[in-house]
Amino acid sequence: MSSTSVTIEAQPQVQAASRKIGPIFRLLPFLTPYASRWLLTFIALTVAAVATLTLPVAFRYLIDAGFSSEQAGHIDRYFVALFGLSVVLAVATALRFYYVSWLGERVTADLRSAVYAHVVKMSPQFFELTKTGEVLSRLTTDTTLIQAVVGTSLSMGLRNSFLLLGGLVMLFVTSAKLAAYILLTLVLVILPIFLFGRKVRKLSRDSQDRIADASAVAGEVLNAIPTVQSYRQEQRETARFTGSVETAFSTALSRIRARSMLTLVAIVLVFGAISFVLWLGAQAVLANEMTGGELSQFILYAVLTAGAIGAIAEVWGDLQRAAGAAERLMQLLDVQSPVVERADPLPLLLPEHNLAGTGIEFNKVNFSYPSRPDTLALKDFSLQIKPGEHIALVGPSGAGKTTLFQLLLRFYDPQSGQVKFNGTDLKDVRLTDARQPFGIVLQDTVIFAGSVLDNIRYARPDASEQEVQDAAKMAAAHAFIQALPQGYHTYLGERGVRLSGGQRQRISIARAILSNPSVLLLDEATSALDAESERQVQQALDNAAQNRTTLVIAHRLATVLAADRIVVLEAGRIVAQGTHAELLQSSELYARLAALQFSH
Incomplete structure (x- = not known):
């Protein structure tokens, strides 16, 4: 495509x-x-x-x-x-x-x-x-x-x-003669007001833009308070925001001055026109050409007409x-x-009891990201994953490891080749069906601004509280959740700021477990954790991977030594695959990566 x-x-x-x-x-x-x-x-x-x-x-x-x-x-x-x-x-x-x-x-x-x-x-x-x-x-x-x-x-x-x-x-x-006069005066009055009003509207937009600029500065700094304070830049950022506020104030003053002048001009011109027409009408009343009531009626219609023109x-x-x-x-x-669904999507067949009974196949896949159309992230990539197999994907940054997950979840479609699940091309099934078998745990954990219960249940909103707790126990999260002030009903704050990195990861793992996926996708889920948190999260991941096909992206090779097969990628291609011991002998790239991490 x-x-x-x-x-x-x-x-x-x-x-x-x-x-x-x-x-x-x-x-x-x-x-x-x-x-x-x-x-x-x-x-x-x-x-x-x-x-x-x-x-x-x-x-x-x-x-x-x-x-x-x-x-x-x-x-x-x-x-x-x-x-x-x-x-x-x-x-x-x-x-x-x-x-x-x-x-x-x-x-x-x-x-x-x-x-x-x-x-x-x-x-x-x-x-x-x-x-x-x-x-x-x-x-x-x-x-x-x-x-x-x-x-x-x-x-x-x-x-x-x-x-x-x-x-x-x-x-x-009411009066054809006065109507002709009023039309002429209305044109003379409304035209300058209209032209001046356009300038006022432009200044109003400029004022709103300057307020938006100040808000943008404030939003950027407030979202980075720890960094601002750690580098002792509070005074500088305060001065920067004050400068933006003063600029907004100056622009607002220009708008206020223009609006005041518009008001002055409008009042003078409108009342000047009304006075002129009243004088003409008064002359007509004195000459018995119209009654006082008719003059009042004419003036009221003139005011209504002028107001209507300004409003329009x-x-x-x-x-x-x-x-x-x-x-x-x-x-x-x-x-x-x-990424679109075909008009007549096929059903995606899943085994009812054996979670691991699903295979994955990448068949001659070529793919480039739309922002980098001239660079292939995957080149003629082929890989077969057996049901229940534990596969580790390793390689330098940019090798194409995360891209495989993106294609499995149909966030993107390959330009050529096929991505099959259980023998069916994922392009041929509904998007929701294509994503249903997968549970994913990312390095950058997503925690929503809700309770622990809400966050774990996000994978399956109809799950009971007991099912949520069972998933949390498998994710080694139950103990620390119970220690929170309101347990599973504790509000976690925006992006889970009240939790540590390891706690956020274990909640993410519990969420994946609750979805009961056939395939577990782990994208460097422990790379940003300390040793103790990594041990706890790794234990939770081992629990989650039981009886499931598992794909793991890891930069820390120590976390994937027990994998059934390690697939080494470089520049969008598979350069080697096998066990840890086999790759130390057969893959220069893997041996170099291992030497850097295990040299001690």
Whole structure:
């Protein structure tokens, strides 16, 4: 299979505005399941807009008729009608807010779940070429932008579009002459505000970027506190963080100054325009060309129209930023894992009772990692492993030992050749079936931020507590677990920081044992331990390997002397295999490695 690039383009400005909003429409599959909610939102939005457009008319009649001596007896009725209209507006606005907020949260949650579910199924090849921080940024920052648009901006845009169209119509109905004047003044007022507003938005993005820079500095240092303190760099790191904070402060001040100036300009221009139109209207009232109520109605529509234009301009900016976020998220969803299942996968046959009754075969395998396509990690590699056999893989770094495990677990597929399990090519079975027979213990143990019970049970979530304890006993972990403050229910902290290296390894071994694997894969599981911890972990590994096919990667040859067969690798090829005694005589590479370790 040819190497497939799955790099997603780095976009340093997550919130940078795009000039196109086309990617927004790719969110439709996440919006359509809630069509009934959207209908209710649209109804509430329409009622609120109509009520808002009716208010100026109500004020007109209140002024023209309510205060005249002939209509004095009806003034109470006018005020009741005005209050009733405000209640309709309030209820419709509240319903609109509730529905759009619900939709924003719901669609964002669905989008996050869909992206996460897609990403966790990706082959490690994807993460070899993509930064995890980039994925997390898209899951958090980008989805938050979309939430703001779906939950607020979209409905605000529709509402203000209704108000703009309705306001313009009512302006001309009220006074065509003044409407022409107001349109001219609106253009003169809104244009500079819009242009200046773009500068403010850019400064806002710069300010957020500087805050993100400061957070990045803090996160890096807090994750490396022991190193910082051991090299006595607390003062330097504090100064570095303070510098980032001051830079963020300076950028924020620029944003605040620009926002203040925008406010000043907006208020002066808007009230200048309103004063000018009021003066024209006052002249018309004095000339008996319109009533005071009509003038009030016209001014209210003018204010509604101007506000709608400003809001639409802001919503357009939100839509542009959200379009960029949607494009980045869809980019993630579009990426396909290079490791795929065939359309009609075969069942993987496993023996029910004899765990060791499964053989493994590498047949003329050629493989290179996608980040190094020109370098073969395995070259025409062939190896047969008998059921129940204990195989040790040794060789210098980069020889291809860990790559064999990666192919067995189908994290990658070879460019050519076959990897077979129990006679079946792993490419022909489901991914979950292909990985089910294997239990793996890594050098860099993974401990989740949960209890001991949660961590061991991760291999089999339905396992009983007694089964967990039995696995822990086989892993030589039961004694130290019982000594913990809450025993198996003790919270271990992020990455298991409350445990020693040997304790973390034994919990990892217990996890592998609990999964009851047919094949045990051990990747340098004791190389980073002290002598006492290594002895305990090695005993646990010996227990776990009973009646199982076992593959062990080890740099410490003393841990694999009892292997049925030692396979020596170099530059992706098998250069020798046999027992320890045989290899000392037949393999110059193995003899050299042994001499370095056993020279004393």
